[in-house]
Every structure is written in C-alpha cells, then in structure tokens.
Amino acid sequence: MRKVAVIGLGMTKFGQLFDRDLVSLAVEAGAKAVRDAGVRQKDVEALYGGTMSGGLFINQEHLSSVLADKMGFRNIPSTRVEAACASGGLALRQGYIDVASGMHDIAVVGGVEKMTDIGTHSTTNVLATAADTEYEGAQGATFPGLYAMMAKLHMHRYKTTEEQMALVAVKNHKNALFNEHAQFQKQISVNDVLNSPVIADPLKLLDASPITDGAAALVLASEEKAHELCDTPVWIAGSGHATDTISLHDREDILTLKATVQAAKQAYLQSGLEPKDIGTVEVHDCFTIAELLALEDLGFVEKGKSGKFTEDGETEIGGKIPVNTSGGLKAKGHPIGASGISQAIEAVLQLRGDAGKRNTGAETAMTHNIGGTGGTAVVHIFKR
Amino acid sequence: MRKVAVIGLGMTKFGQLFDRDLVSLAVEAGAKAVRDAGVRQKDVEALYGGTMSGGLFINQEHLSSVLADKMGFRNIPSTRVEAACASGGLALRQGYIDVASGMHDIAVVGGVEKMTDIGTHSTTNVLATAADTEYEGAQGATFPGLYAMMAKLHMHRYKTTEEQMALVAVKNHKNALFNEHAQFQKQISVNDVLNSPVIADPLKLLDASPITDGAAALVLASEEKAHELCDTPVWIAGSGHATDTISLHDREDILTLKATVQAAKQAYLQSGLEPKDIGTVEVHDCFTIAELLALEDLGFVEKGKSGKFTEDGETEIGGKIPVNTSGGLKAKGHPIGASGISQAIEAVLQLRGDAGKRNTGAETAMTHNIGGTGGTAVVHIFKR
Numbered sequence: 001m002r003k004v005a006v007i008g009l010g011m012t013k014f015g016q017l018f019d020r021d022l023v024s025l026a027v028e029a030g031a032k033a034v035r036d037a038g039v040r041q042k043d044v045e046a047l048y049g050g051t052m053s054g055g056l057f058i059n060q061e062h063l064s065s066v067l068a069d070k071m072g073f074r075n076i077p078s079t080r081v082e083a084a085c086a087s088g089g090l091a092l093r094q095g096y097i098d099v100a101s102g103m104h105d106i107a108v109v110g111g112v113e114k115m116t117d118i119g120t121h122s123t124t125n126v127l128a129t130a131a132d133t134e135y136e137g138a139q140g141a142t143f144p145g146l147y148a149m150m151a152k153l154h155m156h157r158y159k160t161t162e163e164q165m166a167l168v169a170v171k172n173h174k175n176a177l178f179n180e181h182a183q184f185q186k187q188i189s190v191n192d193v194l195n196s197p198v199i200a201d202p203l204k205l206l207d208a209s210p211i212t213d214g215a216a217a218l219v220l221a222s223e224e225k226a227h228e229l230c231d232t233p234v235w236i237a238g239s240g241h242a243t244d245t246i247s248l249h250d251r252e253d254i255l256t257l258k259a260t261v262q263a264a265k266q267a268y269l270q271s272g273l274e275p276k277d278i279g280t281v282e283v284h285d286c287f288t289i290a291e292l293l294a295l296e297d298l299g300f301v302e303k304g305k306s307g308k309f310t311e312d313g314e315t316e317i318g319g320k321i322p323v324n325t326s327g328g329l330k331a332k333g334h335p336i337g338a339s340g341i342s343q344a345i346e347a348v349l350q351l352r353g354d355a356g357k358r359n360t361g362a363e364t365a366m367t368h369n370i371g372g373t374g375g376t377a378v379v380h381i382f383k384r
Numbered sequence: 385m386r387k388v389a390v391i392g393l394g395m396t397k398f399g400q401l402f403d404r405d406l407v408s409l410a411v412e413a414g415a416k417a418v419r420d421a422g423v424r425q426k427d428v429e430a431l432y433g434g435t436m437s438g439g440l441f442i443n444q445e446h447l448s449s450v451l452a453d454k455m456g457f458r459n460i461p462s463t464r465v466e467a468a469c470a471s472g473g474l475a476l477r478q479g480y481i482d483v484a485s486g487m488h489d490i491a492v493v494g495g496v497e498k499m500t501d502i503g504t505h506s507t508t509n510v511l512a513t514a515a516d517t518e519y520e521g522a523q524g525a526t527f528p529g530l531y532a533m534m535a536k537l538h539m540h541r542y543k544t545t546e547e548q549m550a551l552v553a554v555k556n557h558k559n560a561l562f563n564e565h566a567q568f569q570k571q572i573s574v575n576d577v578l579n580s581p582v583i584a585d586p587l588k589l590l591d592a593s594p595i596t597d598g599a600a601a602l603v604l605a606s607e608e609k610a611h612e613l614c615d616t617p618v619w620i621a622g623s624g625h626a627t628d629t630i631s632l633h634d635r636e637d638i639l640t641l642k643a644t645v646q647a648a649k650q651a652y653l654q655s656g657l658e659p660k661d662i663g664t665v666e667v668h669d670c671f672t673i674a675e676l677l678a679l680e681d682l683g684f685v686e687k688g689k690s691g692k693f694t695e696d697g698e699t700e701i702g703g704k705i706p707v708n709t710s711g712g713l714k715a716k717g718h719p720i721g722a723s724g725i726s727q728a729i730e731a732v733l734q735l736r737g738d739a740g741k742r743n744t745g746a747e748t749a750m751t752h753n754i755g756g757t758g759g760t761a762v763v764h765i766f767k768r
Contacts, residue, residue: 001485001486055440059521062467062760064466064467065467065627069630070630075626076626081466083448083462100485101385101487102484130445133444242460243457243461244458250453263461371448371449375450376446376462
C-alpha cells in the first residue's frame, strides 16, 4: 500500500443552521478543502462522502451523485458510505484505501449532515435507526437510554461519579471556546451539567452532544503528489475499522466496545505506535460516558480508571493526553456524517501547529469515531 | 494494484418474498457465497454491502454493523455503500479496491434490498429519492416518467419503435425461463408488452423492471489466495465508476449517459479490451429503453442503432453480443442494492460455464449497473 497524506481541509460552522441546506454545506466544506490544498477542482479524481441518513433526514438518497454534481466534480467516481455516526470516519478510511491502492492520486473525502429541517420523522427516531430497529428500537430504546445503561454500570462497577462525567463536558466546552467552528462557545460548570434536565438517568442534557448541521472535508494525496503540492503534509500512519454486535444486549460486557479495541489494535499495528506515543486524541464523545469508555478501550488508561484520570486533569490541554481539543462532539457539535471528518481536521491542525490557542505541540494524533453504541468503530493515527 | 478474483457466489430467489426479512435474505446469500468459495467464516476479513435505503424501506440504517453481526462475521470491518440502484455494483468495486490495495486478502461483497414490507412511504416515492429531490421529485417526476422522456426522444430522433423496446422485455423474459432465481419465469410476447397498461407514455408496465426482494453475494480473493483456494477463479480485469448530473435537465444530451461512457472507458482501459472483445454483458435494464441506451453508451452499437440491433436478434444468446442472459433486471427482478451483485454472479457463471441452458461460452463478460437516471454508473469486466 502506498503512503497517503492529508494536504487540505475545510469545514463549515457547526450549529443549527436554519438558513442552509445539505448541498450548500457540503459545497462550502469541499471548496474550502480544495482551496486549502491548493489543487484545482479538475485535479480531484475521486470523492468519498459519509452521511448517515439523507433518506430519513432530507428525503434524498444518491448523495454521491448529487454532491459530485453540485460540488463541480463532474463525472468522477463518487462513493457514499454509511455507518451511522461513524460515516465520516469511514469515508476517510475508504478514501485512504483508494489512494493507498494506486487507483487514484488525489481524492476529496468529506462528511455532511443536515439534521434540523426534519419533516415527518423526529430526529431521535432517525438516530434510533443506528441501533437494532427490531430488538432495541422497537422496545423503545433510544441512544440516551442505551448510553445511560453503560453509565449506570460504569458507576456501579468502578465507582465513577456523575461529577467525573460532568467534567468531560466542562473540559470539552472549555476547549471549544477557542474553536470558531464550534456550535457552543460557552463555558459551563459541573453544577450546570448536574442541574440540567435528566434525559436518561444518570445522563443529563449537558452530558449529551447536540443536534447539529454541518459539513467537513479533507483532500488526500499519494506520497508523490503530497510532496509536489504541499509543504505541510500530515501522513495517515494507521487506519483501523471494526464492528461489534449492533445490540448492546448481545455483548459479553457492555463496558468494553470491542469494535474500538479491534480498530485501535489495527491502527497501532500499522503505525508501529502505542498509546504512550499518541500526542493528542479526538474521541467519540456523543455522551460524556462515551469519552470515558473510549479512553479505556483505546489504551490510554486502565479499565475503570477513566473517571479519576479525567478528574486529575490528565485529558486537558497540558495533561498526559489532551482529549477532544476541538471541543469534541459535545461542544463542537455532532452533525452525524461530518463528525468523523471534523475529528481528522483537528488532528491535522494540531500536527500542523495551526490550532491556535488549542495547540498541544503533538507530533502524532489519533481520531476515534463510532457508530451507534459501538456497532462500528473507525480509528486513524496521523503523523507529521 | 494486486490482481483480484471472484472465488464464490450465492444469491437468494428474487421475488416478492413476503415471508422473509432483509437480514435473512442477506444471511442466506452470504452463507451460500462462503460455502461456494470453500472458505471458512473466520477467513473472511472484510465485508462490503450495497443497499439503497434501509432507512426508508425498513427503518434500519447502520446495516454494515447489523449484517456483519447477524451473518456471523463478528468484529470485521464492514462497509455499507450506497449509490441508489448502483449500490451493488459499487459494493463490488469498493471490495475490489480493498483487496487490490493489499488491505485484506478475502472479502465478501454483497447487496440486498427488502422492498415489499414498506410502511409509511410508497415504494415509488422511496425510489424517487434516487433522483434530485428538489428539482425532479418535488416537480412530480418519478423514474417511469424520467425514462419515458428518454424513450420519447430516442423514438423521435432515431425512429426507434415501441415494438423494438418491447423486444428487449421479450428476450429478457425468455432468458429468465432458464434462471431458477428469477422473479418471472414466464414467456411474454411483443403484444403482451404493447397491450400492458401505459405507466408513462411510451413505456408500458411490461417495459419496466419489477419491485423485488432479494440478496446476492460474492467472495473476492487476492491472487495468492485465489490460486490457493479455487480451481475456477474469475478475474476482475477492469473496474470503472463515474457520475453525471443527478438531474436529467442538466445534461447536454439525455440520450447519452456520460457516467456509463466514462465508467466503461476506465474499465476498457484497465483491462486492455474493447467492446468487440466482450463475450456477454449484463446491462442495467430498469426499463427497456435503458438497455438500448446502455448498448450504445458501452460501445456495442452505434448511437441510435440499438433498436434495430435488438430487432435483428444480435443481443440474444447466439447473437453478436448476448445481453442480460440472466433475464436482466426486467425478468430476474430488481432488488435495488442486490442487482449489481447479481449481474456479477451471472458474469461469473457464464465464465465458469455454469449457466446451464443460458451458457454462451464467453471468455470475457461485462456488467453495467446504474443509479437513478445515470447519476452513477459502475462497469466491471471479468475474465477467465
């Protein structure tokens, strides 16, 4: 497989963007990424896009064609991939495999979701289609409820506290203060989280990531093209992708996301790196408990110790492993299909040293994007 | 890029399968393909699946995880791709790129659609999401109407007749008589087609492919594994994929599907073959006019001459280029996500000499799968 670099990036503001449609968001992100890479539109040979549900959210499937057309990439191969909330990370991976294979030299990979214009379906119902419709959705289980079960058990088994989970939200909001693309640029306190409405005990509203519109895109290039076109290429050192049972009740232990463990193992193996070598990580914090589980499953802290680790400040900028410097899904926002790509954008900005007040000086970065309750996980490792 | 072979195949009966759900169809096709390849379940390293709209048809997204789980391929990377009616062909292509890249040695690629259990949405409305929702769907354009416009213009410009289009349906039904997996195993006549109800003038009901449930799967292997595991590998000699404007009204000429032309060009170039070298072809005959357009755009006959070519019997088994020996989408059935994979199954059966009374003795075969009115096209060339 050939070496592949990220040579350009672009994203829209994340938020409730009532004056924007999906196409305009995707076009903005794609155009910014192409401009950032300094390539011409006609140099782009392939497009990979992640979106969770164009069908249910905006009544439009076949977005691979729609977006290649409206972004001006006419006639090139364009592929939509979907793995619920991991759709963006998966688009990055498929674009990576494509360029690594030698099929194409320059590809745009992106993600987009328009979640706030929904008609006949409620957003929570659409999101529930990322779980097992028959065995979970039909029983009334939605994502807040499923993650609440994990949180309850983590508290019971490891003495994790609601305050420790709240600290995840507080840190991510703090990081987002310095991210102009974030949905929330507003500091919150532990008390704000604890006093926000309970959505599924023990999770409160401020333990949850928001509903968001947005798009993000990257330009990938082969080694030869990257050296030719870019002074600051960021290399994809490892790519991992794994699945697990779609339903929580089928797992041996709901506190270990096997998909995360397997995907991380692949990415570590390919890159030759270990958890201690990773400088900063963007993890999939759809709920605060999800960030804690990810820290353990990715190997940054022993199982059960993530609450204390967070309380000790080890996941803050300046800590042992800065986590979600972008603000994470929690504060930057979570436009499903775009989230995985926006994580990679933060990784690249960190490695370029272009993250402003969020800069960590990291020389390696990891991204971790999951679908559903861990039915899918996609992990990437980046190096300068 | 490494050489890649098809070493196993399996499909369900295509039809209105009211006693089956999507999962059971996918599991059946996958299990048959794995058995046909003679590999063990645990040898399968990656899964690629095409489906148009799990969301709108059965209220289930994240099928990549659901199907890896329920097919028993636990924890492996599983990717769902979607390009409307070209989803199956695209799953084959992405699996091909994956194995060609060196990422994995053995992959299962499949397609599935369950179209007859639909609840709140009508099937035609779901299918309309493969066109431009804003500029076509919202104006009331559905696929029969869009293809009818192409048929009208072909008749006007090239003097193609309704009888010539009907002959496409008659031939494909005749071929399907010998395909036990086909939805329709019933001979029809030109008069049957001409006297069937008009659905969008000049297209009649029997000019259209049916609504179908079904699944199909292939096992792909790297060159080394193929030689190790299989006595009759069929090689993927060329893979092409292209897009066009999603809307018909944006095209220079609605009688040339640029996506087909471009995708075919890529596949011909990669394989070193020309139209005259192709022994048999499965084309995307969602409507009879679509088969005629495909014959022209793939280079088998001059633009405008496909009606006469069909009338002369050149597309029958024994003719210059046998077309849709499986019965095509028209008679074998068109379970959207599965159709592209079932085309590849027919190509492999033909090259293995395992197509029974449909055998053509071909040494090369082509498949042509399109999405929407040609917003996507995926073309593959296979060799013994």
